[in-house]
Amino acid sequence: MPSPRPQDHSDFNLQQIINDLDNGALYDARGHLHSLYPAEIALLLRSLPTDYRYRLWKIMAPEAMGETLAALHGEVRIGLIEHTSGTDLVAAANQLEPRDMADLVADFSSEVREKVLKKDGNSRLEAALSYDGHTAGGLMSMDALPIRGDVTVDETLAYLRAQKTMQANMDSLVVVARNNRYLGMVSIATILTSDAETRISTLMDTAEAIPLNMPVAEVATIFEQRNLLSKAVIDEQGIVVGRITLEEVLDVIREEADHAILSSAGLDEEHDLFAPVLVSARRRAVWLGVNLFTAFLASWVIGLFEATIDQIVALAVLMPVVASMGGIAGSQTLTLVIRGLALHQISSSNAMSFLFKEMSVGAVNGIVWSIIVAMIAAAWFSNGPLGMMLGGAMIINLSCAAIAGVLIPLFLHKKGIDPALAGGVLLTTVTDVIGFMSFLGLATIFLLA
Amino acid sequence: MPSPRPQDHSDFNLQQIINDLDNGALYDARGHLHSLYPAEIALLLRSLPTDYRYRLWKIMAPEAMGETLAALHGEVRIGLIEHTSGTDLVAAANQLEPRDMADLVADFSSEVREKVLKKDGNSRLEAALSYDGHTAGGLMSMDALPIRGDVTVDETLAYLRAQKTMQANMDSLVVVARNNRYLGMVSIATILTSDAETRISTLMDTAEAIPLNMPVAEVATIFEQRNLLSKAVIDEQGIVVGRITLEEVLDVIREEADHAILSSAGLDEEHDLFAPVLVSARRRAVWLGVNLFTAFLASWVIGLFEATIDQIVALAVLMPVVASMGGIAGSQTLTLVIRGLALHQISSSNAMSFLFKEMSVGAVNGIVWSIIVAMIAAAWFSNGPLGMMLGGAMIINLSCAAIAGVLIPLFLHKKGIDPALAGGVLLTTVTDVIGFMSFLGLATIFLLA
Structure with a gap:
């Protein structure tokens, strides 16, 4: 085989x-x-x-x-x-x-x-x-294998040999003073390529260790940005309590990515794909309920214009176009901001520049697509003014979608709410309401006059 | 400071x-x-x-x-x-x-x-x-530092010391026969804790090396599942050509995660967040155009029932509810399948079990929410039969959404199309069309009789 x-x-x-x-x-x-x-x-x-x-x-x-x-x-x-x-x-x-x-x-x-x-x-x-499982303390292993800075390379090698077994992922050793106080790290590669009599303290890298209570996401960022393989963890007194390796960081990154994808659909990475039907149904129901509120809000907006629709049924046929295009455009911006926040690429320092850029993109696409959509609608219903109302509503909704796509996740982030979880629902609420309101509103003003 | x-x-x-x-x-x-x-x-x-x-x-x-x-x-x-x-x-x-x-x-x-x-x-x-950049060859570095299996631990240590500089991320050495033919890997930890006269060939792990043309996603899976730090890469003749370390794998995983999140909104991780407005607008326009097609398809379906809406305007008010709830329920299933495919958790072996489970969840939630929605609609418009039509359409759409949420990504995956990119659009097309068709269709049959 x-x-x-x-x-x-x-x-x-x-x-x-x-x-x-x-x-x-x-x-x-x-x-x-x-x-x-x-x-x-x-x-x-x-x-x-x-x-x-x-x-x-x-x-x-x-x-x-x-x-x-x-x-x-x-x-x-x-x-x-x-x-x-x-x-x-x-x-x-x-x-x-x-x-x-x-x-x-x-x-x-x-x-x-x-x-x-x-x-x-x-x-x-x-x-x-x-x-705490969400901090460096929960991530670290306790096999730091510390050595003293005043020993020589040869003494260190003899000490390691005496260990008989050693973690295969031990790329470097933690160097400590008396009482296990952190001094630095020395890579095994450095030890192996240095002269036998060299003191470890002259070889070590004295970069700061990771404090016990650092959140795991920060630990991951440090490992990624500095290309680390392992790092000592210290308590408040600077005493070495453990070691974090890139393998643990990999798990963190995998979980973060998983969480980002699942939470955008109101799902949780802790759940079993094959959980009992009723258990899964109850969980999903919560998300459906939240979205039902959004859907009925949109319905309520449409309901405000029942009299207008009663006179021009074509409005009912075309209105999903405005809402759906706004939702799509907004979710593109939203996705960029959520990812930008997660990767620390977007912050208060550059948010205004980005907002301005997204508004411009929204306006350009609003104009381009409004012309196309207006022509299709005008031809379909042999009604030029109807097409113009549709186009106008598109420009309004795509511009608002860009603004909402930037501001909603920034606001949620500031309030400590996960934008990946709540951003999509809020955005859709905005684009639905503005989409229906602008299209039906414009029609009421200009077509029923 | x-x-x-x-x-x-x-x-x-x-x-x-x-x-x-x-x-x-x-x-x-x-x-x-x-x-x-x-x-x-x-x-x-x-x-x-x-x-x-x-x-x-x-x-x-x-x-x-x-x-x-x-x-x-x-x-x-x-x-x-x-x-x-x-x-x-x-x-x-x-x-x-x-x-x-x-x-x-x-x-x-x-x-x-x-x-x-x-x-x-x-x-x-x-x-x-x-x-090829998408294979192990593009990922590997060429610093394998191979040693012969017939040398001793002491000879190896002397050889390493003679290197003067050595990659800090060198956790293990590649063991080769004549002509650089791959034999196995030996961890530096093992070398350091073994007796001086031991032959390297007796210490090495002979697990298979990674072939040069293995796709990067497979390389990442192997590293993750086997907790590897580094692995030799060999060509077709079994000659060692390089080495891949966990750091490169981390980049692959980060890029995959990035791609999964962005492509669901039709975005590309290669693009600049601050690209010129017209460049960004043109790129986003493609995605908006694809979605416009979906939106007009939904409009066309609604148009089929213009006469019905003309008689019962409440239908226009309520119809977005059915489509939107179907879209939400379907995207939950879709998200689980896309993630399951990426993590190799869903395959042809268990797809039927999962489909059956999702259909059951869809049916349960369809029934629960259809009752709630029916009552709200009946009360709002003082029209019991209207509420029943809405509820019936919800059950149909949520069940179909579950089926589409499983089958669409499986089909795309089989055809080699990225389900994260195209899955959402196709799903929305299905849930919009079925949502509007079922609600307006039921209403035409039962309310206009």
């Missing part, structure tokens, strides 16, 4: 596991699982409908459970935890390093969590549990 | 640079630039309106130009290149390693590119230029 291309790898795994489970070939399924990395098993579990998922989980080797659960989060993980015995959970947690263990046991029942905590040598877990 | 929090850091930089430029304090601006990392300067340049951008670029120290241009892409970079002398460009390119140099000179005019190529020692650049 040819080995599948990695891109199709996960689809292939999924199909094979489903076949195995359908055919009761549990031995084959287990063998197949055995050949996968924990993150691949995690993806498989997330991609399986719940009945398959729990059947597969039952045949998982207990020694693979820890890393697999660590690679999952949200509902899928909680569901699997509920389908695992307390003994297996305690064993699974104890396979993990303190940070991942702390993250996992947070989803355990209090009894099982107590059992994990009672195990010997879990004082680091207690420390890990005390850190 | 208190040092700003990194989150506000970039906003602070931007404000300061704008102030400096406004006040003609070029010396201050240059000093400020000097304190920033190339990626920070790149962000600053992207965030500046073009006139400020080029004024700032003029005072850039030439030795910082290379890395800064490497951290930029698309229009912003091309614009800066046009504002730089050929001599400075050649110097800037020569500050970079072959991969980044190849990426940069691709944006140069052919004359300047020729000058870079003619410089001595740029044969690696020619090789780098021959690789």
